[in-house]
Amino acid sequence: MKIVGIIPARYASTRFPAKALADIGGKPMVQRVFEQASKAHCLSKVIVATDHPDIEKVVKDFGGNVCMTRADHQSGTDRCNEVLLKEAGFDYAINIQGDEPFIDPKQIELLASLLDGDTELATLVKKIDSEEELFDPSVVKCVKGVNGQALYFSRSAVPYDRRNAKSDWVGQNNHFKHIGIYAYRTDILKIIANLPPSPLENIESLEQLRWLENGYSIHVAETDIGSIGIDTPEDLKKVSQFL
Template identity: 35%
Template sequence: MKVIAMIPARYGASRFPGKLLKDLAGKPVIVRTYEAVKATKLFDEVYVVTDSDVIEKEVSAAGGKVFRSLKEHETGSDRIAEAAENLDVDIVVNVQGDEPFTRMEPLRDLIDVFKADPKKQIDLASLVHPMNTWDEIENPNNVKVVMDSSNCVMYFSRSPIPYPQNKEINSTYYKHIGIYAFRKSALTAFTQMPMQQNEATEKLEGIRFLEYGKKIKMVETPFKVIGIDTEEDLVTANKLWK
């Protein structure tokens, strides 16, 4: 089974433009992320997928492999699907470019989902982390996941799901961590599936896979993802790095 990692890297982030080129302990954020993924030694190849000359230059200078997007894309899945189209691979793991603290363990757990699926019934795998406060649960920036008894996704939402009719009941709410592992066939199919109402309403591309009958397996992880979305996050990241 050939497994690769792809790191989509757009220059123009709406909340923090150019964040992937900001300095993190002497190197650009995107280079730190590339090196962290490479250091896991889980992948046959690691690629940064970008539409930016300057991101390509920085990653190439650090010895990284870069795929230049030739098209405009609405989602990260579309972007890496273009890059993976002509590659002879089985599994593609999508790691966000603003996550320089990426660890080996959760990525290994995602890959293990496919190793344990000889009948190839699972199309995608991703991660969840339990939430502990109502502030977290009710925050629309935290994507919630409802799973069945096999830990396969029933639905994603920005709203609290299941609906807390009685907050005294000790229910566990799960936050989706947006690291996906795809069978290449599912990733390729994504680009051929038009967006439907629920995805457009929630602005969550994972819903598209569900609407077209793809099976997504979730793995619970104790590790919290540390991403860089704001200037404050970058300051915190530099302190953590030290």
């Protein structure tokens, strides 16, 4: 399988404008993401997809591949689709979050291991190990079947465990959080990028529900590696331990 890694890096951000250019130990965040992704041997090419010339210039300056995309995309999925309209010849694309400067290449390799030509879409999950995560609506939960396919994603603590008190849910190992990295078979990406928003997606504000509602399967692999996203300037303090 020929796989391209795409790093969506838009300029505008309500909580942290231009965060792709934020300095982390002497390097812009987008460069750190690019360098980590490039360590994944499964990727034939890594491309930064941006909507702003300042980010384009920075990527070119450190020698990375960059593709200019429209500014009005609603999601990283849509931005990845535009890249593939210009970059042909790939079987799969992996959408790598542009705000995770220390993403572990092993996560990308694990996701790529699911891509056999039949897999339509794929993502990662990790066991939830704290009540704070379990009941936090900003932490997306995933329910998966015995065949490794995602059944549902929610901001609620699902599944609801009637057998145990809520204070004991974490210890039962039945709850998984979604790790926001996606793999798309390229023909499927072209289709899902043009689907209208779905009812469940509108309720939960989760685009992956649109894919499930329209009958597409999402294969899930479990990782034990966490990730740290940078959403605000204050979050930069969290990454100092990794430098």
